[in-house]
Amino acid sequence: MTESFSQAWSSTLQALLRRGSGAGANLVEVFLEHTDHLGLLAEQERITSVNPTFARGAGIRVFHNGRDGFVSTNDLSVEGLTRALDQALAMLDLEANMLADHSRFEGLGVFKDYGLEKAQWLQQCPSMRDASSRLLEGTSQLERLGHNLQVRRGSYSRDWQEVLVAASDGTFARDIRLHQSTGLSVLAADGEHRSSVGRRYGSTDRPNDLFTWNVENSAAEVCESAGTMLRADYVEAGQMPVVLANRFGGVIFHEACGHLLETTQIERGTTPFADRVGELIAHPSVTAIDEGLSSGAFGSLSIDDEGMEPLRTVLIKDGVLKCFISDRAGELRTGHQRTGSGRRQSHAFAAASRMRNTYIDAGEHKPEDLIASVERGLYCKSMGGGSVGPTGQFNFSVEEGYLIENGNLTRPVKGATLIGDAKEVMPRISMCADDLDLAAGYCGSVSGSIFVTVGQPHIKVDSITVGGR
Amino acid sequence: MTTNTLDASDLRDRVQALASGAGIRHWDLGAACSDDCSVQVDRGDAKQMKAAQRSSITVRVWNSDGLVGITSTTDLTDAGLTRALEGAYQASAFGNPDDVPQFSPLATAPLPNQERPLMPRQGILTLLKDLRSAEAELLSRHPAIETVPYNGLAESLSTNLYINSDGALRSIERTQASLYLYARAEESGRKPRSSGAIRMALGSQDLDIQGCIDEAVERTVSHLAYQPIETGTYRVCFTPEAFLSLIGAFSSIFNARAVLDGVSLSSRESLGQQLAVPFLSLEDDGLHPDHISASPFDGEGTPTQKLSLIESGFLRNFLHSEATARAFGVKPTGHAGLGAKVSVGPDWFVVGTTPGRSSGLGLDHNLETDTFVLIEDLSALHAGVKSTQGSFSLPFDGWLVKDGERISVEAATVAGDIRSLLTSILHLEATQEVTHRGVSPHVWVEALSITGEA
Known part of the structure; x- marks a missing residue:
């Protein structure tokens, strides 16, 4: 077990911050990290991979006149950290000079320890044996409930992270994070017909989550979807109305709009919404929120990676743009106040403004009202991944789709990819149902891959391009 | 420093x-x-x-x-x-x-x-x-x-x-x-x-x-004058970069680990079977002089080597680790990672025309006057490729080429099946281009579904 970070680091950190401030930096930030990861894979009736990983490192960031230099290292010795700091200073033409005036650094503030009550979390997590048993139970349930299954897999991932953040503005905080995720997936095959279906579940800060996982329900959901999609036809391409299911359907907002409301996009000049706070950018039925507070949600956190407690940020209210998602650099360069959204994959990345739990809020309709309102369109029950480009063009794939004909769900269809432009699609989200639900996911962007939640109630998009055959 | x-x-x-x-x-x-x-x-x-x-x-x-x-x-x-x-x-x-x-x-x-x-x-x-x-x-x-x-x-x-x-x-x-x-x-x-x-x-x-x-x-400038494209089936020409990214996304076809795990489109019996048109050859050449990240050994210490994957359209070899090679009764090929369950992956694909073979066509993306879609780059491969099923549906950047004139496509997707695509390749142009993903010529395909916004 690695020795925990504590207030004992205070003198080392103060010396580093004083050194950086003394060199003339506007702000110096030190991010220290320990991680302990366990990954398990079960295939059919065997555990086929057990991957423990532990790591440590530091990321040191220096701001000066709007610019920043960032250095990461695995060397947590005083010499290693000092070398990293000096390298970051040199990037900005600054040089450590211990004779210089240190007055800008007034010492670290009160140590805020968010990890105190989480000290035993790692020990409370399932052992390798417990986790293996649960996964094998999962692949066994798949065998019992599925048909034509060629491959059955279960996976488990546990990411424990201890962080210590200190900055020359006095920030001094420690936290422990715990993310666990489980998944089941199958490949069904019958002659030339194939379907591959997977479901992943994730939680934050719940050490015993694997023990409360309803394996049978998860397996049943996967098997039902795989069976339905095995002989599904390819979707017919074109422009059409689309109803997106709740939970992971929220990937549409994440890709189409969420990324464009991060201040990193303002900095790059790649968001069409940069000057539109206070303006109508979406249909009046849309209210969208980003927060890090929902209990157990994958994107929740006690402090962000810059030591700030997360806020509940209303991004869009009744279609009107209210706020951007901002971090320290975003506030510095765009003027949008920090929202507790400075996030990074690890010490090897500088924090950036990133989404946390991001969702469209519940509306007043029933899900069936949305489907009934479509004469001919597509119902997207399960979504795959997606992305957004530098011009606001987004895309995401549909894993499980159904045709809507005369207000009813009819045949299953596969192979659909939805593409669109954020500015054009947001005003077309015309109906929101009352069944808001969240789903865990991973988001890859400028500061690496992070844990997030997407979510929404069932929503209707009046028209979108459905790519297919 | x-x-x-x-x-x-x-x-x-x-x-x-x-x-x-x-x-x-x-x-x-x-x-x-x-x-x-x-x-x-x-x-x-x-x-x-x-x-x-x-x-x-x-x-x-x-x-x-x-x-x-x-x-x-x-x-x-x-x-x-x-x-x-x-x-x-x-x-x-x-x-x-x-x-x-x-x-x-x-x-x-x-x-x-x-x-x-x-x-x-x-x-x-x-x-x-x-x-x-x-x-x-x-x-x-x-x-x-x-x-x-x-x-x-x-x-x-x-x-x-x-x-x-x-x-x-x-x-x-x-x-x-x-x-x-x-x-x-x-x-x-x-x-x-x-x-x-x-x-x-x-x-x-x-x-x-x-x-x-x-x-x-x-x-960038070539995409300024854009138009929506009508949904339909088009003759398609992939740039070297686009074709390499597509074939790379389906590399489990050549991966012995994926074959043993049952998640490849190939099986043990696929070796020696026709996978592509007779004039297509594909090698994995981790030692290619233009491969900047080349390493002389893989994660298990096995020397890197050039390996023929498709020759005259036939599947010739799989990529192997030590364990998969043992299971197939062959030698490791130098494509392993290091793990409890060792991963296998390609190094550097080289696509070309089989020596002595020809498509019989003289298609050239710079000279062709019949209508076709030139696909420059594919996006969202992580989401739009179903490697275990063989299907793909991907956003792309490219042009509709009519009478030799290029019109940038506003926003569109291309969809198809990799096995059908490999057997419906019309032509490989003569010039092999080096990209950061590997080496390939422009690749012409008979017909693929394009969805546009027109």
């Missing part, structure tokens, strides 16, 4: 001593360390400058039952290595008795000669100056290009090791540099458009910066 190094002999001796102390007799490891720096700029200002010193090790141990366990760490102190060995030993209790990796029989075989000099690093301030200059020139080349939102210039020095308890010790030290410039252009009343270019080299002073600027400008 810092230099982060690994002493292979010292690491071997320390792990050997710690393993012996823990009663572990059979072990191997992969280790890496690197010293990287990179810069990004924004309209003349340094946006971010980054540097990293990274070290990591992955150690495998075999227990008394012959089962294998693994642990990875960035802590290369004796305490870290001890913990890694203990963790690996603990994990070995869960080793899969049906699939136990062993040392590669080629882990001590002679390595191929690679003439890859270590290039001097220039340092971050020189990189910043060069990138600022490149961005300024790019912005000056066309009034519609307002920003270069995605840009970066990086250089690195890295060391990779493979060591095992039977005496194998492999070490490679490399330098590498990369430049990417992705511009965003916007004309009044029109949607913004974006495109760019990438260059790689052994050292930052060898990067073709001017070529990267020229290509980024040409590509």
Whole structure:
């Protein structure tokens, strides 16, 4: 077990911050990290991979006149950290000079320890044996409930992270994070017909989550979807109305709009919404929120990676743009106040403004009202991944789709990819149902891959391009 | 400038001593360390400058039952290595008795000669100056290009090791540099458009910066005059980059690990069967002189080699690790990672026309007058490719070419099946182009579904 970070680091950190401030930096930030990861894979009736990983490192960031230099290292010795700091200073033409005036650094503030009550979390997590048993139970349930299954897999991932953040503005905080995720997936095959279906579940800060996982329900959901999609036809391409299911359907907002409301996009000049706070950018039925507070949600956190407690940020209210998602650099360069959204994959990345739990809020309709309102369109029950480009063009794939004909769900269809432009699609989200639900996911962007939640109630998009055959 | 190094002999001796102390007799490891720096700029200002010193090790141990366990760490102190060995030993209790990796029989075989000099690093301030200059020139080349939102210039020095308890010790030290410039252009009343270019080299002073600027400008400007495309079936020509990204996304076809796991479109019986048109050949050539990241050995210490995958349209070989090679009764091919369950992956695809074969057509994407869609780049492969099913549905950048005139496609997807695509290739153009993904000519395909917004 690695020795925990504590207030004992205070003198080392103060010396580093004083050194950086003394060199003339506007702000110096030190991010220290320990991680302990366990990954398990079960295939059919065997555990086929057990991957423990532990790591440590530091990321040191220096701001000066709007610019920043960032250095990461695995060397947590005083010499290693000092070398990293000096390298970051040199990037900005600054040089450590211990004779210089240190007055800008007034010492670290009160140590805020968010990890105190989480000290035993790692020990409370399932052992390798417990986790293996649960996964094998999962692949066994798949065998019992599925048909034509060629491959059955279960996976488990546990990411424990201890962080210590200190900055020359006095920030001094420690936290422990715990993310666990489980998944089941199958490949069904019958002659030339194939379907591959997977479901992943994730939680934050719940050490015993694997023990409360309803394996049978998860397996049943996967098997039902795989069976339905095995002989599904390819979707017919074109422009059409689309109803997106709740939970992971929220990937549409994440890709189409969420990324464009991060201040990193303002900095790059790649968001069409940069000057539109206070303006109508979406249909009046849309209210969208980003927060890090929902209990157990994958994107929740006690402090962000810059030591700030997360806020509940209303991004869009009744279609009107209210706020951007901002971090320290975003506030510095765009003027949008920090929202507790400075996030990074690890010490090897500088924090950036990133989404946390991001969702469209519940509306007043029933899900069936949305489907009934479509004469001919597509119902997207399960979504795959997606992305957004530098011009606001987004895309995401549909894993499980159904045709809507005369207000009813009819045949299953596969192979659909939805593409669109954020500015054009947001005003077309015309109906929101009352069944808001969240789903865990991973988001890859400028500061690496992070844990997030997407979510929404069932929503209707009046028209979108459905790519297919 | 810092230099982060690994002493292979010292690491071997320390792990050997710690393993012996823990009663572990059979072990191997992969280790890496690197010293990287990179810069990004924004309209003349340094946006971010980054540097990293990274070290990591992955150690495998075999227990008394012959089962294998693994642990990875960035802590290369004796305490870290001890913990890694203990963790690996603990994990070995869960080793899969049906699939136990062993040392590669080629882990001590002679390595191929690679003439890859270590290039001097220039340092971050020189990189910043060069990138600022490149961005300024790019912005000056066309009034519609307002920003270069995605840009970066990086250089690195890295060391990779493979060591095992039977005496194998492999070490490679490399330098590498990369430049990417992705511009965003916007004309009044029109949607913004974006495109760019990438260059790689052994050292930052060898990067073709001017070529990267020229290509980024040409590509970006060529998409300014865009139109929606009508949904339908079109004759398609893939650029080398686009074809390589598509074939790469379906590389499980050639992956013996995926075959054994039942998640490949291929089976054991697929070898020798026709997979593509007779004039198509595909090799994996990890030693290709233009492959900047080439390594002379894989994660298990097996020497890298050139391997024919498709010859005259027939599937000839699979990519192997030690374990998959043993299962197939062949030798490892040098495509393994290092793990409890060893992954297998391609190095560097080279697509070309089979010697002595021809499509019989003379299609040329620069001269063809019949209508076709020229696909420049594919997006969202992580989401739109179903490698276990063979299907794809992907957004793309490209042009509708009519009477020789190129009209940029506003927003569209291309969909199809990889097996159908490989057997409906019409023609491979004569010129093989080197890209950062591999080598390929332009590839013509009979008919693919395109969905547009017209």
